[in-house]
Amino acid sequence: MPLARGTVRAIASDDPLTKGALIITNDRWNSSTSWVGVIPVRERVEPYEAPYSTQLDNGLFAAAGRIGALVAAPHQRSRLGAVEAVLTPNELARCEDALCQFLQIPLLLGPAVRLPPILGRPDYPLWGELYYAEPPINDEFKRYVVVSPNSWNATSGTASLVRTTSRTKYDSEMFPPIQGGAARACCGEATTVRHGMIRFGSRVRRPDPMTATRPDMVRIARTFLVTHGLDASARRMGVAP
Amino acid sequence: MASRVSVPVRDEQVVEAVKHPEQIGLPKGTSAARVLEYAATVGVARTRQDAREREELAAFAAYARDPDAEASVVALQEAAVEGRVF
Numbered sequence: 613m614p615l616a617r618g619t620v621r622a623i624a625s626d627d628p629l630t631k632g633a634l635i636i637t638n639d640r641w642n643s644s645t646s647w648v649g650v651i652p653v654r655e656r657v658e659p660y661e662a663p664y665s666t667q668l669d670n671g672l673f674a675a676a677g678r679i680g681a682l683v684a685a686p687h688q689r690s691r692l693g694a695v696e697a698v699l700t701p702n703e704l705a706r707c708e709d710a711l712c713q714f715l716q717i718p719l720l721l722g723p724a725v726r727l728p729p730i731l732g733r734p735d736y737p738l739w740g741e742l743y744y745a746e747p748p749i750n751d752e753f754k755r756y757v758v759v760s761p762n763s764w765n766a767t768s769g770t771a772s773l774v775r776t777t778s779r780t781k782y783d784s785e786m787f788p789p790i791q792g793g794a795a796r797a798c799c800g801e802a803t804t805v806r807h808g809m810i811r812f813g814s815r816v817r818r819p820d821p822m823t824a825t826r827p828d829m830v831r832i833a834r835t836f837l838v839t840h841g842l843d844a845s846a847r848r849m850g851v852a853p
Numbered sequence: 854m855a856s857r858v859s860v861p862v863r864d865e866q867v868v869e870a871v872k873h874p875e876q877i878g879l880p881k882g883t884s885a886a887r888v889l890e891y892a893a894t895v896g897v898a899r900t901r902q903d904a905r906e907r908e909e910l911a912a913f914a915a916y917a918r919d920p921d922a923e924a925s926v927v928a929l930q931e932a933a934v935e936g937r938v939f
Contacts, residue, residue: 628936640906644913647926652939678938681926689927691934740913747932749924770938775925784912798922803929804935838909 615642615692618704620653622693623682629655632696633682634674634707640842647683648692649800649840651676651707659807660767664714666706670697675763676711677764679772682800682839689797708845714772716761716841720833721851725826728761737812738762738769740829742819745773755819756810759802759832774832786838788831790824797803797832800839836850867892 615621617639620632630652637649657665657673664677683690687795699707712718716739719726728739737743737758744753758765760772776795779785787796811817824832834853837843846852861867870876870892874883879891916922933939 614925620936625934625937625938625939626939630937630939633939636908640909641913644910645917647930650939678933680930680933680939682859682930682939683923683927685926687923687931691930692939702856747928749921749928754925757919773929775922777919777921779919779921780897782910786912787910798916798925800916801922801924801926801929803933804938805929805932806938809929809932810934 616698617642617648617696618699619695620697620699620705622696623650623651623694623844624691625844627658631852632674632693633680634699636679636707636840638839639679640739642684645800645837647681647688647801649681649802650677651711652678652680654678657696661678662765664710664764666703666710668697668703669700674681674707674710676714677768677772678762679714679769679806680803681829705845708840708842709848711840711850712842712845714764715759715833715836715840715842716829717833717836717846718849718851720830725830727826728763729833730762731766734762734766734796735813736762736765736807737810739765740824740826741812742776742822742824743773744817745805746809746811753811757790757797757828757832759822759836760804761828770804770806771810773810774799774802786835788828788835790828790831791821796833799829799832799835802836802840862889 615635623633633650651674654673654675705748732739755776756773765771775798778795871885874888875881
């Protein structure tokens with residue numbers, strides 16, 4: 613049975629603070645692929661997480677800054693368990709708004725596109741930049757674009773990534789073209805990882821080009837509205853396309 | 854801009870809605886023109902949404918068959934768990 617958006621599932625995690633996973637990708641995505649986009653549900657959140665976290669009615673926190681993707685049963689690596697809760701429309705709307713803010717959607721889709729500011733010395737993965745990341749997939753290091761805000765990247769020790777692919781068979785707005793059409797972004801599997809997984813810094817090899825353009829990031833933001841069901845949130849914020 | 858067209862309406866559901874606008878959420882006594890305008894507006898919006906959703910489903914299903922996609926999700930899932938992101 614497909615996993616339904618807006619439900620919280622149990623998750624097998626080594627972190628005792630993680631209490632569940634809120635399914636956030638749209639149900640067409642969830643019924644088509646063997647994985648789902650999630651927002652971890654945590655017992656508590658760090659101060660830097662607060663702006664992007666939503667306290668649920670049961671007192672737990674949906675931490676949008678930890679957005680990720682998890683494979684689902686019957687996949688043997690599935691960590692998702694039974695349904696533990698179904699969010700109310702109000703709870704889900706608040707989670708969507710937090711994720712919208714985290715993904716910089718009001719800045720990108722607003723009347724005048726603004727870019728997330730860089731904080732301090734940029735010794736962290738930067739929003740809108742492309743990097744290779746560990747581990748290699750099928751013997752190849754993949755390219756990822758950072759979609760989390762620099763304030764988060766600078767303080768959390770993590771960054772949220774969207775994989776890019778040069779395969780051209782996904783001729784769909786759901787896989788928005790970037791880098792002049794040389795690659796496409798796989799927004800539905802956005803995942804947050806520790807900095808140690810990302811090859812950044814002055815002495816590492818970087819993808820060419822190293823930076824996604826502003827229109828690239830706008831297209832990625834628009835696609836998040838669909839894959840992660842954030843269109844209603846964008847309307848609430850007055851930035852729906 | 855309002856366009857005026859004249860078309861035969863044969864669909865029983867539409868004929869019924871004109872007779873009983875309250876069945877589709879409009880006030881009783883709503884004019885036939887208003888009912889038909891409403892039905893056309895809703896119908897076009899729904900048809901466009903259906904087309905978008907079919908296109909989404911096709912794109913997602915094609916993507917799901919990409920071996921790199923699933924391998925990438927599994928690898929990053931495990932990295933996120935090891936890093937206590939989840």
